[in-house]
Amino acid sequence: MHELSIAEGILDIVRDTIQTEPGAVVEKVFVDVGALVAVVPDSLDFCYTAITAGTPLEGSELVIRQVPISVRCRDCGGSSEVKSFIFRCPHCDGGALETLSGNELSVTEIEVQ
Numbered sequence: 571m572h573e574l575s576i577a578e579g580i581l582d583i584v585r586d587t588i589q590t591e592p593g594a595v596v597e598k599v600f601v602d603v604g605a606l607v608a609v610v611p612d613s614l615d616f617c618y619t620a621i622t623a624g625t626p627l628e629g630s631e632l633v634i635r636q637v638p639i640s641v642r643c644r645d646c647g648g649s650s651e652v653k654s655f656i657f658r659c660p661h662c663d664g665g666a667l668e669t670l671s672g673n674e675l676s677v678t679e680i681e682v683q
Contacts (some may be wrong), residue, residue, distance in 0.1 A: 573609060576675065577617035583677045584627060591682065596630040600679035604637045604672040605652075611636065639672030 580601060588594045599618075603609045611634045618632040639652040641659075648661035649670065657667050 573613040574617045574621075576609060577614060577621055580618060580632070580677055581621055581625075581627065584630075584680055587677075587680055588682065595683040596627050596680060597683055598631045598633050598679070598681035599677060600633045600635065600681070602635050602637050602674045602676050602678050604674040605639045606669070606672040607675045609634075609675070635678075637671050637674045640670045641667040642670055643667055 580599060584596060584599055588596060601614075603611070603614070614634060615632050622628050622630060640649065641652055641657070642649045643659035643662060643664050644666035645664035646659060646662040648659055650660050652672070658665055659667060
């Protein structure tokens, strides 16, 4: 389950970020997760809750925002969102696609009190 190691990485980022804010109480942690990263949101949330138990981050909410796969065709220049894992340009049926989004895995916001 790689969600546990991802949750540990998120926890490290949050701890490093809030150490400059003494007394800050973390309420929400926002994470962008691309569809290509293959993270199961419920598993990531479960792991985050488990590893924050008994820490100052206990009770904080992990907000997972799923980022769809979007691509640009190098042949025709058309951009589109990939709905299935068939990587063909819907405009020209070309296969020379550049990924624009869907690989993200990042903490984007930390909401503190």
